[in-house]
Amino acid sequence: xxxxxxxxxxxxxxxxxxxxxxxxxxxxxxxxxxxxxxxxxxxxxxxxxxxxxxxxxxxxxxxxxxxxxxxxxxxxxxxxxxxxxxxxxxxxxxxxxxxxxxxxxxxxxxxxxxxxxxxxxxxxxxxxxxxxxxxxxxxxxxxxxxxxxxxxxxxxxxxxxxxxxxxxxxxxxxxxxxxxxxxxxxxxxxxxxxxxxxxxxxxxxxxxxxxxxxxxxxxxxxxxxxxxxxxxxxxxxxxxxxxxxxxxxxxxxxxxxxxxxxxxxxxxxxxxxxxxxxxxxxxxxxxx
Amino acid sequence: xxxxxxxxxxxxxxxxxxxxxxxxxxxxxxxxxxxxxxxxxxxxxxxxxxxxxxxxxxxxxxxxxxxxxxxxxxxxxxxxxxxxxxxxxxxxxxxxxxxxxxxxxxxxxxxxxxxxxxxxxxxxxxxxxxxxxxxxxxxxxxxxxxxxxxxxxxxxxxxxxxxxxxxxxxxxxxxxxxxxxxxxxxxxxxxxxxxxxxxxxxxxxxxxxxxxxxxxxxxxxxxxxxxxxxxxxxxxxxxxxxxxxxxxxxxxxxxxxxxxxxxxxxxx
Numbered sequence: 001x002x003x004x005x006x007x008x009x010x011x012x013x014x015x016x017x018x019x020x021x022x023x024x025x026x027x028x029x030x031x032x033x034x035x036x037x038x039x040x041x042x043x044x045x046x047x048x049x050x051x052x053x054x055x056x057x058x059x060x061x062x063x064x065x066x067x068x069x070x071x072x073x074x075x076x077x078x079x080x081x082x083x084x085x086x087x088x089x090x091x092x093x094x095x096x097x098x099x100x101x102x103x104x105x106x107x108x109x110x111x112x113x114x115x116x117x118x119x120x121x122x123x124x125x126x127x128x129x130x131x132x133x134x135x136x137x138x139x140x141x142x143x144x145x146x147x148x149x150x151x152x153x154x155x156x157x158x159x160x161x162x163x164x165x166x167x168x169x170x171x172x173x174x175x176x177x178x179x180x181x182x183x184x185x186x187x188x189x190x191x192x193x194x195x196x197x198x199x200x201x202x203x204x205x206x207x208x209x210x211x212x213x214x215x216x217x218x219x220x221x222x223x224x225x226x227x228x229x230x231x232x233x234x235x236x237x238x239x240x241x242x243x244x245x246x247x248x249x250x251x252x253x254x255x256x257x258x259x260x261x262x263x264x265x266x267x268x269x270x271x272x273x274x275x276x277x278x279x280x281x282x283x284x285x286x287x288x
Numbered sequence: 289x290x291x292x293x294x295x296x297x298x299x300x301x302x303x304x305x306x307x308x309x310x311x312x313x314x315x316x317x318x319x320x321x322x323x324x325x326x327x328x329x330x331x332x333x334x335x336x337x338x339x340x341x342x343x344x345x346x347x348x349x350x351x352x353x354x355x356x357x358x359x360x361x362x363x364x365x366x367x368x369x370x371x372x373x374x375x376x377x378x379x380x381x382x383x384x385x386x387x388x389x390x391x392x393x394x395x396x397x398x399x400x401x402x403x404x405x406x407x408x409x410x411x412x413x414x415x416x417x418x419x420x421x422x423x424x425x426x427x428x429x430x431x432x433x434x435x436x437x438x439x440x441x442x443x444x445x446x447x448x449x450x451x452x453x454x455x456x457x458x459x460x461x462x463x464x465x466x467x468x469x470x471x472x473x474x475x476x477x478x479x480x481x482x483x484x485x486x487x488x489x490x491x492x493x494x495x496x497x498x499x500x501x502x503x504x505x506x507x508x509x510x511x512x513x514x515x516x517x518x519x520x521x522x523x524x525x526x527x528x529x530x531x532x533x534x535x536x537x538x539x540x541x542x543x544x545x546x547x548x549x550x551x552x553x554x555x556x
Contacts, residue, residue: 013380014392017373017437024411025399025434031414032406045417088310091303101548103307105541110314112488112537114495116511117530120518121317124324124527131320134332160317163310172446192295213401221403224497228518238405245409245502251417258409262402269401 029262036256043249053256063240067260070237073151074219077158078212081166084159085211089171094179104171111164119228122160126153126229149231157225162215169214173207209272216268221261237261318534325527342524346532349525355508359494362429362509366493370433371485374440378448381441393445400438407435408502415503423505431499436489443488447481480547487540495533 036053039046057063092103110118125131126147133143146152181203185195201208221238230236237257244254320333325342327333346352377396385392399407411431415421455477459469475482493500497511504512510529517526 010380010384013376013384017377017380017396017441018392020373021395021398021434021437024430025402025407028407028410028414028431029402031418032410035413035417084306084310087303087306091300091307095300095304101545105545106311107314108488109534109538109541110318112491112495112541113318113530113534114491114497114511116497116514116518117495117533118317120514120526120530121321124321125317129331131316131332138332160313163314167310192299217401218403221405223405224515238403241409242405245412251413254409255413258406261406265401265403 032255032258032262035252036259038252038255040250040252045251053253056253057256057260063237063257066235066237066240069151069235070220070222071264073155073158073236074216077155077162077219078166078216081159081162081215082170082208082212085163085166085170086208088167089174092171093174093177100175104168107164107167110160111168115161115224118161119157119224122157123228126156149229149234151230151234153229153231154226154234154236157229158215158219158222161225162218165214166211169211170204170207173204173211177204206276209276213269213272217265220264220268221258321527322531322534325524325531330524330527342528343532346525346528351508351513352510352525352529355510355513358425358504358507359510362425362432362500363490363494365425365429366432366436367486367490369429370436370440370489371444371482373433373437374444374485375482377437377441378444381445382448382451383453396441397438399434400442404435404496404498405502407431408499411499412502423503423507425504425507428500428503428507429493431503432493432496433489435496435499436492439488439492440485443485444478444481447484448478451478480544480550483547484544487544491537491540 035045037049037051039048039050039052057067092100096103123130127133128143128148132147136143147156177200182195182199185199186192190198221241222236223238223242226234226236226239227242230239238261241254241257241261244250244257323333323336324330326336326338326340328337328339330342377392381389381392381396402410408431411427411434412423415427416423421427451474455473456466456469459473460466464472495511497509497515500509501512501515510533514526514529517523
């Protein structure tokens with residue numbers, strides 16, 4: 001193959017998707033930043049540079065509370081998901097045998113049916129007349145109040161929405177992990193806990209971190225689940241942001257909230273990737 | 289020795305129990321609304337009975353019909369666009385990126401780490417608020433494709449990771465043009481990955497609310513109509529719609545499974 005030909009091909013294969021992403025992914029994010037430094041008055045954009053939106057976000061207690069609530073929710077949901085997803089993924093990889101593919105594809109069905117439809121389904125379970133409370137009332141018991149229109153309902157919804165994603169990520173990590181390493185460690189006399197904490201966990205840490213992030217980031221900026229299930233004290237940051245773009249028409253403030261969410265997502269990404277020592281995770285670069 | 293194996297047994301079945309609980313948790317709502325959609329008492333449909341009324345209502349509701357057509361157009365175009373982009377990206381990263389492979393792979397996976405609502409809002413900021421463009425199908429398709437692109441890229445990269453590029457070269461050496469080598473050698477061998485990418489992108493774009501919502505204005509899509517209806521209380525039609533979508537996704541997954549199994553058993 002001649003050299004200029006190969007260079008031209010390389011250009012096509014890498015530059016087309018790169019251009020696509022720069023135009024339709026990076027540029028919109030830049031526009032979001034620009035908008036966040038403008039103002040909105042009477043449902044119109046005023047193109048005056050100002051940091052007023054950020055001052056509002058940093059000083060008004062409602063926004064601070066929404067944000068802290070979102071952050072706490074995102075941390076709790078992601079930690080819980082990682083703790084639950086590990087044994088599931090490990091079981092599939094270790095004992096799944098020839099049913100591995102079925103197990104993992106069964107996770108995709110609830111994932112692919114979409115957020116709105118899944119929230120509708122969950123409402124059928126958790127709502128005042130849903131399956132759980134309906135069954136309890138038929139049995140003569142009192143309905144569980146904490147799963148109706150509360151932060152716990154939102155928590156359950158997030159777990160329901162992102163469990164397939166977290167399990168799949170950790171599953172893929174474990175699938176590429178050589179289980180013989182664990183056997184070798186235990187043959188050399190390491191106890192069960194030690195095999196896990198010194199071999200299995202560190203070697204799958206980067207996959208686990210990605211699983212954590214893939215539930216943390218959407219939870220941090222979620223708007224549908226809290227709006228539908230969160231009740232009066234369940235407003236989260238993303239929901240408030242969506243309202244700025246909807247009912248209130250204060251787009252610039254909403255854009256500033258979007259920037260805050262993007263920044264915190266990036267911060268989470270950076271903090272977690274600093275925590276991952278690539279060498280220790282067995283990453284040896286992209287071998288070809 | 290005996291206590292060891294007992295511990296192993298306990299660990300295995302604790303994990304198994306968590307797995308079963310998780311799958312029950314994931315599927316119980318889906319089965320519940322299946323019953324609810326077919327019941328005379330949608331709130332508490334036990335014992336289940338069979339009444340297709342909600343499906344008839346759904347089929348004759350004109351709002352859902354136009355929303356269905358719109359969603360279908362968006363999902364099909366998104367599936368094709370994001371799969372083509374993802375395919376180019378996959379080949380680019382695996383074959384032509386050299387030392388920059390990791391950089392490009394992280395960049396191409398980037399949209400995964402920006403939530404859907406932020407993608408929708410930032411795209412709207414660009415088109416509507418900066419350029420003054422009204423929301424339309426094209427912008428909705430493009431924004432959806434950005435979100436699906438990362439999934440397509442990762443699915444096809446996972447499938448193509450072990451692809452032997454010498455097969456293309458062999459075809460070219462035997463006189464085929466690169467395009468013909470792609471069409472007759474590579475495409476059949478990588479079809480299950482491409483198929484998976486198309487299906488996943490289609491279904492994601494069909495059911496995603498956040499992105500289309502901010503880019504379409506008043507044009508109804510299935511999720512936006514469902515969301516609108518939701519605010520006035522859940523109706524049995526919504527259960528019916530949800531059940532149909534779940535059944536379709538289930539079918540698509542079965543197709544994917546058979547495809548993947550056949551590819552595995554076929555001699556390579």
